[in-house]
Every structure is written in structure tokens, then in C-alpha cells.
Amino acid sequence: LDAAALAKERGLVNVLVTNGFLNPGPLRDLLPYLDAVNMDIKGSEEFYRRVCHGRLAPVKAFAEAVLAAGVHLELTNLIIPGYNDTEEDLQALIDWVAGLDPEIPLHFSRYFPQYRFTAPPTPLATLARAYELARARLSYVYLGNVGGPRGRDTFCPQCGELLIRREGFHARIIGLEGNNCRNCGKTIRLVGPEK
Numbered sequence: 001l002d003a004a005a006l007a008k009e010r011g012l013v014n015v016l017v018t019n020g021f022l023n024p025g026p027l028r029d030l031l032p033y034l035d036a037v038n039m040d041i042k043g044s045e046e047f048y049r050r051v052c053h054g055r056l057a058p059v060k061a062f063a064e065a066v067l068a069a070g071v072h073l074e075l076t077n078l079i080i081p082g083y084n085d086t087e088e089d090l091q092a093l094i095d096w097v098a099g100l101d102p103e104i105p106l107h108f109s110r111y112f113p114q115y116r117f118t119a120p121p122t123p124l125a126t127l128a129r130a131y132e133l134a135r136a137r138l139s140y141v142y143l144g145n146v147g148g149p150r151g152r153d154t155f156c157p158q159c160g161e162l163l164i165r166r167e168g169f170h171a172r173i174i175g176l177e178g179n180n181c182r183n184c185g186k187t188i189r190l191v192g193p194e195k
Helices: 002-009 024-033 045-052 057-068 087-100 124-135
Strands: 015-018 036-040 072-079 106-110 141-144 162-167 170-173
Touching (some): 072 087, 087 106, 124 141
Parallel strands (some): 015 036, 036 072, 106 141
């Protein structure tokens, strides 16, 4: 909170990367200093109980509070084979996001075995299916921890124009004039010091 206030005073952009487990009081204190939040959403209520030893409801409430405060929200879902990768799991997540706001960016990340998790890496076909399901309802869907062009660039949800090209950790604005699509004029929600 102290660092965020100092950064805001100096005109910097504050982005919180979180699992969404933050009590309402501290969240209320922090929200005025945030420009954007990237929140991990792990899976179903059963996944939260079994794997995280927590609950899904507080995570969803966190996301709703971020949106209510007018802070840019992006969501990330690490797809783990055998844990949160069924079509039912994916569709429930997509439906929830679409119900909040279909322009919330949703990132599906490929899982790789680490520490105590020994499930095999997420099959590329699972990521492709998640991407297709989400693109049917959401404007901005991305794939992480994978190579190749699919799911890395930003396209205008209205006309399909390429807006932002990404390679690795580099992004290049291609089709924007300010915050608008150069082709059709749709306003695109962006966060940054010049926005």
C-alpha cells in the first residue's frame, strides 16, 4: 500500500498480480492506487477446496470489487490436466467472465510439472479448445506458456484488425490511434502511462 501510494504520486502505473485472496478492508484501501489487476482464477469450487484449501467465492468477490472500483481487470487460468481442464470447468469459467464483462481479458496458461504437482504438461489441444470456447463469448483471449502466434496478439473485437503484436516480452502497437482501432474506431480499454 505504501509503495503503491508513492508510485501513484510519481505518475507510475500500479499493477497488482494476485490470487484474489485479500480481505475486503485492505482491498478498499488499496484500490484507489491501482491501475490494473491480473488475478489468477484457479478453477471450480471443488478445485479451491481440494487443492488450494480455500474457497472460490472470496476470489470472485475480489474480482467484482475490482471492477466496481473501475480498475482494469485481467484474469489468468493455469490449466492443469486432471484438475481443472474439463470442458465443463472451462465453460463455467468462461460463462462467469462473460457475465462480469465480455471485454475482460482472459489468459489461459499452459501448466508444466513443478515441485509436488506431477501431472503431465497441459496438452496443446486442451489450450486450443479453451481458446475456441472463450473466443465465442469473450473479446480478448490469450494463451500463455506456449510458442506460436495463436493467442498472443490483440485484435479488434469489432472488425478483427490487428491492434497489438506480441513476441516474447515485447509488444508493438500496430492498429491503434490513441485508444481506438485505426480501422473501425472502436475504443479499446488500455492501461499505461500515456493512456
